[in-house]
Amino acid sequence: MLAQELADLGAADIKPTAGGVAFAGPLTLCYRVNLESRIASRVLLRIAEGSYRDEQDVYDAAHAIRWQDWFTPQQRIKVKVSAHHCPLKSLDFVTLRVKDAVCDRFQYARGRRPSVDTHAPDMLIAVYLDSTQCTFYLDTSGEPLFKRGWRKSAGEAPIRENLAAGILRLANWTPDTLLYDPMCGSGTFVVEAALMARRVAPGIGRRFAFEKLLSYDPRPAEALRVELKEREIDGTPGLIHAADHSATALTSIGANLTIAGCSELVTLRQGDARQLLAPAETGLLVTNPPYGQRMGDSESLKAFYPQFGDHLKKHFCNWTVQIFTADMKLPGQLRLAPSRRVPLFNGAIECRLFEFRMVTGSPRKKRADGR
Ligand SMILES: C[S@@+](CC[C@H](N)C(=O)[O-])C[C@H]1O[C@@H](n2cnc3c(N)ncnc32)[C@H](O)[C@@H]1O
CATH class of the missing domain: 3.30.2130.30 (VC0802-like)
Incomplete structure (x- = not known):
């Protein structure tokens, strides 16, 4: 990528x-x-x-x-x-x-x-x-580049901004496609998506170590900043949706969207991912659900995943679903067969980006006993 x-x-x-x-x-x-x-x-x-x-x-x-x-x-x-x-x-x-x-x-x-x-x-x-x-x-960067300046509120187990942006690219998301993260936490996927939709350069609000090099020439650097600012657009509201069941997560994403200047572009809802209906007939669902190793209680997650899988089958026909997780057994728990699995690392933790293509009568994962 x-x-x-x-x-x-x-x-x-x-x-x-x-x-x-x-x-x-x-x-x-x-x-x-x-x-x-x-x-x-x-x-x-x-x-x-x-x-x-x-x-x-x-x-x-x-x-x-x-x-x-x-x-x-x-x-x-x-x-x-x-x-x-x-x-x-x-x-x-x-x-x-x-x-x-x-x-x-x-x-x-x-x-x-x-x-x-x-x-x-x-x-x-x-x-x-x-x-x-x-x-x-x-x-030449100084602070790592995932520090864009928009994250004031971290929420629970956020993923890095550059990982979220890479996942959106792996998912072939473009700003004219509807995007939905039903477990958005601090909103990394949707804030990054909104910045892409507005064509905001991720580093426009920060400084870099290259400015301290003797060879640094401020003229082309300033000209570049002007060019990037002029390229920004407002973006089309209504295409990016996010939800979480936690009020704290919604406060956190709200604060982050304000700092990123993208509040207008993201529609927020509070609710349970197993109940909230799809925001449109078709689109891309990208999410990073809770995982036992980092958060949540694995017993309650055992009940959560089959229910979430059923909800996807029922209400997300014609959607593409991309789930980023450290749980290699997630497709089995959702009872869905992935069409693609991409290995990725979240820091030191080995993860997968599972893709599921939801179609009417979506193939249920075959059980080992053939039933
Ligand atoms: C791993 S975090 C997501 C982090 C997010 N990608 C970020 O970068 O900030 C998982 C999120 O799922 C939310 N969540 C857990 N169970 C949920 C449910 N049943 N419905 C909706 N949200 C849920 C949690 O509140 C938490 O914010």
Whole structure:
């Protein structure tokens, strides 16, 4: 999904890698991806790479980089090392050596060492080690990109904004299709959908670490912000619907929609997902129901799912239903056969996005005993 999104934003040399997507382009594209990507968590700028066998090689590779061309020693740094198949014993020690190399290089070039701030650094230096290569990146995002600025109220077990946006894209949702989340919680799916409908760039209301780079040119960045603002539209009311049985969830989604500037676009109802009728004859239902591991009581959920499944069969003919859950047994509990299952991770938790195509006489999941 991210590779497709990057292609839409004008990236070149797009290569999906483990846990990310590599791409190429001018620095202005880096600004654009930070402002416009709904799916990425952060954008790292690759500045150097080298081969290594021991910690000293990593130190030397880091020391060879002209850090003074990227930022100043007045800026506070943090080094974050991640590794895959790395033969070195301690990543903490590698982190320390890279920090030393950056400071030593600044001392040599500018007569002053940057200080370290692990909580709110100006510059995050990300180092990735595989079995033989070390690669150095500067984080151009700062706060992760899922922090758009609209979430003031979290509710129970919210999913991340970029995960919700990726799921909407996986579900092929477009703003001219009716969308309904019957267990909306703080409203992540519908707020993200409403922002897409209004063509609001997800990062328009926030700042980024690239603004602290010496190479930062405010003119194209400001021109980009103006272009993105001019692209915004009002959107069509009546197409996005959300509900939850909890009054607290409705207060939370209401507050979030107000901050996002999308209250007009989302119709809210309070009620039980097993009783509320479909808001239209056809549409896309996307939801992230309660799950025993994180919330809710698994006994009451056992009764909930078959009832919710029956309700879908009865009242949601001609709808496509996408359910995001960590519960691999959910289709069996709903007594519905999925037409697609996409593995996804919610943080460290392995999840599935199950798709069910509701048609009249929707195929009931066959029981093992054949009845
Ligand atoms: C995992 S949370 C959804 C989180 C949401 N996706 C978000 O990002 O904030 C599940 C939600 O289902 C709601 N819920 C649980 N049982 C329900 C029911 N029977 N009818 C309607 N809502 C229900 C809970 O109140 C909770 O807000």
